[in-house]
Amino acid sequence: MVFEIIISVLLIIGGLFILIGSLGLLRLPDFYTRLHAPTKATTLGLGSVLLASMVFTYKIEGYISVNELLITLFLVITAPVVAHILAKVGFHHQVKMTANTRNQELVKVARVRGKPQNKIEE
Amino acid sequence: MLNIAVIFVGVILCIALILNLIRLFLGPNTADRILALDTMYINSIALILVYGMHSETPLYFEAALLIAMLGFVSSVAFSKYLLRGDIIE
Numbered sequence: 001m002v003f004e005i006i007i008s009v010l011l012i013i014g015g016l017f018i019l020i021g022s023l024g025l026l027r028l029p030d031f032y033t034r035l036h037a038p039t040k041a042t043t044l045g046l047g048s049v050l051l052a053s054m055v056f057t058y059k060i061e062g063y064i065s066v067n068e069l070l071i072t073l074f075l076v077i078t079a080p081v082v083a084h085i086l087a088k089v090g091f092h093h094q095v096k097m098t099a100n101t102r103n104q105e106l107v108k109v110a111r112v113r114g115k116p117q118n119k120i121e122e
Numbered sequence: 123m124l125n126i127a128v129i130f131v132g133v134i135l136c137i138a139l140i141l142n143l144i145r146l147f148l149g150p151n152t153a154d155r156i157l158a159l160d161t162m163y164i165n166s167i168a169l170i171l172v173y174g175m176h177s178e179t180p181l182y183f184e185a186a187l188l189i190a191m192l193g194f195v196s197s198v199a200f201s202k203y204l205l206r207g208d209i210i211e
Contacts, residue, residue: 008127011172015131018168022138025161026145031153038161049131049168053183056175067183071167071190078194082160085201090153092205 003059010052017045031095032087039083047072128176135169156200163193 024037050068057065091111097104139162146158167186174182202209 004124007175008124011127011131011175014168015134018165019134019138022141022161022165025158026141031151031157034154035157038157038164042161042164046164046168049171053171053175057180060178061180065180065183067180067187068171071183071187074187074190074194075164078190079164082194082197082201085198085205086153086157086160089156089201089204093151093153095151095153 003055007052007055007059010048010055014045014048014052017041017048021045030098031090032097032101035083035087035090039079043075043079046075125176128172132169132172132176135165135172138165139169152204156197156204159200160193160197163189167193 018041021038021041024041025034028034028037050072054065054068057063057068094111142158142162142165146155146162149155149158167189170182170186170189174180174186199209
């Protein structure tokens with residue numbers, strides 16, 4: 001019974017976090033704000049669902065399985081990498097920002113400085 | 123109680139997947155579409171895990187791990203293609 005309560009609470013917290021992340025992906029105004037919602041909220045929600053799955057395996061099989069920890073570790077490592085490289089894509093393709101983004105005059109300098117360097121061939 | 127919670131979370135995850143799909147169709151530019159696809163694979167990992175809990179087998183973790191790795195690689199490949207015009211130089 002205690003296990004069931006723990007599993008249910010973890011599952012519902014995880015599902016709500018994932019729903020909030022997807023809602024943010026749909027509702028927020030521009031690309032850079034939309035980048036925040038899924039990469040943080042959804043990763044946290046999936047971590048919670050994986051914890052619930054770990055407790056569930058312990059309840060059913062009687063041992064603690066390491067697979068879920070592996071998936072959590074992998075996602076925690078890769079989610080910021082994807083977010084960073086997607087932000088670079090948006091910056092490179094000059095995706096429009098909302099009007100009240102601060103320090104917009106720095107965009108020009110940053111775009112020159114962050115341009116991918118070509119290979120030295122000449 | 124556990125059965126109700128599992129079905130409830132499954133319904134929530136399906137709603138989240140539909141929201142991502144709307145963004146995937148709607149997205150004004152390609153970066154938004156890649157972001158929606160990235161979120162969709164994370165949500166489908168969660169859905170596979172919940173389905174594994176529903177049917178009480180630990181067989182689905184390998185599928186989840188596989189989707190996690192392939193999804194990461196595909197997101198990075200799309201982004202590299204948009205960024206440089208080439209994936210492996």
